[in-house]
Amino acid sequence: MMRGRGLVNRLAVIVAALLAAAPLHAEDGYALWLRHAPLEGEALAALRAEAPIVPVIVDRADSPTLAIAETELRRGIAGLQGHDRPRLTADSTEIILDCGTTRGDGAAGFVIAPERIEGRRAVRIAAADHVGCLYGSFALLRALGEGTPLSEIRRDEAPAMPLRMLDHWDNPDGHVERGYAGRSIIDWWHLPDKLDPRLVDYARANASIGINAVAVNNVNAKAFMLEPRYIARLARLADAWRPYGIRVFLSARFSAPMELGGLPTADPRDPAVKAWWQAKADEIYAAIPDFGGFLVKANSEGQPGPQDYGRSHAEGANMLAAALGDRGTVIWRAFVYSPEDTSDRTAQAYAEFQPLDGQFALNVILQVKNGALDFQPREPFHPLFGAMPRTRVMLEAQITREYLGQASGIAYLAPLWKEVLEAQTGRGGSVAQITAPVGMAGVANVGSDRNWTGTHFDAANWYAFGRLAWNPALSSEDIAREWAAQTFTRDDQALGTIAAMMLGSRETVVDYTGPLGLAHLMGTGHHYGPAPWVCDLGRADWNPCYYHRADKGGIGFDRTAAGSKALAQYAPAIAANWSDPATTDPRYLLWFHHLPWSHRLPSGRTLWEELAARYDAGVAGVDRMAAAWASLAPAIDAERHAAITADLAIQRKEARWWRDASLAYWQSVNGLALPPGTAPPAEPLAAYKLRAFPEAPGQ
Template sequence: MKQLLLLLYCLFFFHAVVAEDGSKLWLRLPTEAQATVKCNKQSPTLDVAVKELRQSWQGVSVTLSLQQTKSLRALGSEGYTIHTSPDGQQLTIASSGESGLLYGAFHLLRLQATGENLTALHLSERPSFDIRILNHWDNLDRTIERGYAGRSLWLWDELPATLSPRYAAYARANASVGINATVLNNVNASPQILSLDYLEKVKALADTFRPYCLKVYLAINFSSPSILGGLPTSDPLDPLVRKWWNQKVNEIYKLIPDFGGFLVKANSEGLPGPQDFGRTHADGANMLADALKPHKGVVLWRAFVYNPDDEDRAKQAYQEFVPLDGQFRDNVIIQVKNGPVDFQPREPFSPLFGAMKQTPVMAEVQITQEYLGFSNHLCFLAPMWKECLDSDTYQQGEGSTVARITDGSLYGRRPTAIAGVANTGDDVNWCGHDFAQSNWYAFGRLAWSHQLSSEQIADEWVAQTWGMKNKALTEMMLASREAIVSYMMPLGLHHLFAWGHHYGPEPWCDVPGARPDWMPSYYHKADALGIGFNRSSTGSNATAQYHTPLCEAFDNVQTCPENLLLWFHHVPWDHRMKNNRTLWDELCYTYNKGTQQARNFQKVWDNLEKFVDSQRFREVQHRLKIQARDAVWWRDACLLYFQQFSKRMIPAELERPVHELNDMMNYKLPITNYECPPYGFTP
């Protein structure tokens, strides 16, 4: 009996040791390698690089070498080379900067983890963008706006005295994919973040992040001089206001010498800004830029602006910012959402990309899945971001892609940057859904090299996270974003989400007194004639904001890409698609296709049960079930609602709706504080 109990205890202990909870992310590396690693200098950053290699590298001896050769300086301080010696017995990672050696060390470990041939390495790397930054929408009370993985990582009440071990783990994960900057707080910023009490807390985080080459930025409230400083105004041209910002910036840099700068959301969704004082965005940004300039800090000024008027919301950022081109200081970057509205499952690229030729412009993408099923739905976002980055604006002829505009290679504007709205929280697995980790990873890899393919990034992440290479799993990830578009908002439909929390369908939403451009009907405009927003020259003329030949292609219903058809046109229900189906039938087929894809994800995952640890397998399986149910909910809600206008039958060969429209219209999903619901529609 004692032997049996001992055996059971050992089995339980062994299971506990090997159990996976997702906390290791993609860094599931060996830790007992005891590799031979040499470095010609010591520092906190180099010590991290040496430690990572010593505990995890399983190949020949490695030398980390700081060199100031012409070729290495050309790669920049973050670039590096990795070379195998002629006899194959030595690897050298060389860079002109310590950060380059850190990134090179992680690259070598990534090659090992993904099973690449390591016998004769000769490669060089440099990042596509200077600033590769996460935007945390974390509030000081530790709630996270549009965060679905628990509460904020930052334990403000315990800082600066107590440092959670997750802070260093967070910085390490970012360094492993080349992310070099982070905004700690929400763009809807509290002025308190600039108080001395909170700046000392920020300093503690910055000190923890520094060995991992992760700079701290802060989102600021434009009215901080009056709210925090007690001034009668926050007018950016007022000398006392400028003096207050200069003093505050000096105070920050005294505490944090490598502070990155400010992220600003101003005159947007009710937040204060320079327009409150009759000034322009350039006036506001330049005031902050002047204060930061002596310290080499930058201003990231968001272009997410729109007013409650009759103008097409998709046009307003372009209208406000293009006239200001050339008026911003050289340390201001305009941060532009990938599309002209708001992180929808599919949008055309923002026409601001390329239109501002004299001002650095950066892309802002959303890693957290505000409009993509929260952390309940599997949605690999690299294809979505590649779609934007690879889009040709034609601003300087063919090949003028968003990537080339934002990386500085087309107009030569620097600094360059790219931002991702973070999806992390204090959940054990960081991101809620184990597959949501892939989007944090993918953002870092694309920010480092936008030339990488979605398939390559997915393959890397699968190999490192699940310890295998699996074509079916990679294909499922690559198909997931398009599947979500299909069962949520195909053919250019957008903003059909439920009021407030944005989870689930609500194309009928009509909140008394709410702004029209917060209502789904503002966007879908379904009526007896057809559906879609007319942004052509006969409508809002948003197509004119795009360069030839795009403006002409988008403007014509016959040449507009069908996946954006209802974004740019109000189309008759009987319009013939390229496959000869009517628009109505095509909507029905596409919604059903997306639903079937979501169900198939379950089959793919279930076939992998024997290859995946039980805890993560069950957690993913549970969320895939929710996703499949939600897909049916979306399909039924949208088709039954729009059928009231089309007066057409759902094609007989397609699966019939299983819900009643009235039930769905009367249902209110109980979500508070942007939590992730455990289920969708339950009749």
């Protein structure tokens, strides 16, 4: 328990009670899951029985991080009791912060346990460092907020993954690529002179779920982000976020030595290029001693990289890694596809990176997307997981819903990430086991909207990402209930309804956008809405037709030995199972197989009948969510209930649009009558093809 050593803070706590439950009041979502709404009913009674608590600082530590922990405990416990004026009594309980001697990084986690000191009740939050105590303080408040009696709160936790990171696709002009919640929260124009308090609230929210790293700018990086004026701005961010245990990373443009340094090349073997990066790293570390390192997108989607000079990804990454030394890390994205490579798009990353296993420096991490294509509503796990045992590999997920409805309705993504994390690779265990020694990154969904994430329910994905990066063993349901209880209501019946909505929402989106393993069927550029008919773009693999390959004879992408052979990139046991349609999980069927419309599925339906049924199931699923949400009006404040009702109304329209446009197109290809009982599309195919969205956000 680390008693008797390190820095100890004692917070005296006193008895107080709520006279009555406060009526629901309008909320705008800014507080996220840190509302600390007053306890009610049995939870309040349990707290009263043990002396409900409000902390008073006794010994103030000379530590910004512990000062934050003290403030959070004071604020949170006062909120849970419904007042903010503590009174010391003989029944006071002490909360003891036993926090080691350094700020640290919280990697060792924390322990929370009740104890007795000279006959008086106490709760000790023990950690090896100050950040660990901050994490423990948030965990204590979370448990109290769930109604757990103080005397029953026992936690012994450490993060499963050392790097728990958000990647912002924010541009310095304030635009957010694939962002659906307003402009960037980072106001580069006024930094370093002015720091928006919202950035501190952002760090607070991240720390509460254990996120410890943030890449602040788009992976399609601008070279000028490495100029001294931006380093000074980055340093101001680093100073603000450091007490919350967050290290800053910067997306770096590989050609910066040419664009900023005036060099004729960015060849990673060139001594002048190496010297330029070394000097730049030294400059950054002089301003930010705990700078996390560089995130790099290279030789993908037109970005410069080492292949421009005939060098490998490993040579490019290692050159940057040498400049950072043991001070930081290079995170090299494995999302690549080349206009010169005409092979299966999903096979290119494996083909480029797997032969380089063992060639990357120890301070290089390969960041691999959850699937081999591009954050689709459903993809099989990426074949690189388990295929590079001598390389540090981390998981990249997308929190922003680029392909899952963007900023409308509900699509809770914890089930998607759990599906990937729990996937058995056949090479060294599950994806979670393979990536746990390194970490997990998520493309952030945060913006300047008052509720942070565009829709209130999208905050659940930010929350779930942090919780799963901390502990991948947590269930999607537990996280959903945990988030909803802190965000909306603790009423058990209402929580059950909300959790059920959330747990089924992602599968609902899959049903009406890409059932049975179909993928990449969205509109061009904006990625909003269905466009499976697009077949004439400049690159084959930009076209939805490339991925569904529908014709009169059938539908699906054959990736078996008879097709693109991409299936061979998986472990033999996995590949053997997925090579036969009869043993392939129906969820991935058309990802790996091109099958006749008459192919019979385990459900007993033909493929055409099953597709129609899945589209109808998606529409029905959204209708059920809308009805369930309507029933919750008495339990949710009117402002947020109305906002989510409007979001669900949009999602209902979009589900029908996806269903009708998709069926109309498939029917135009296969020439088949709609299965019995299937309602015809509301409009002719030509009408759906005419829809255009030049003003869609996030492009």
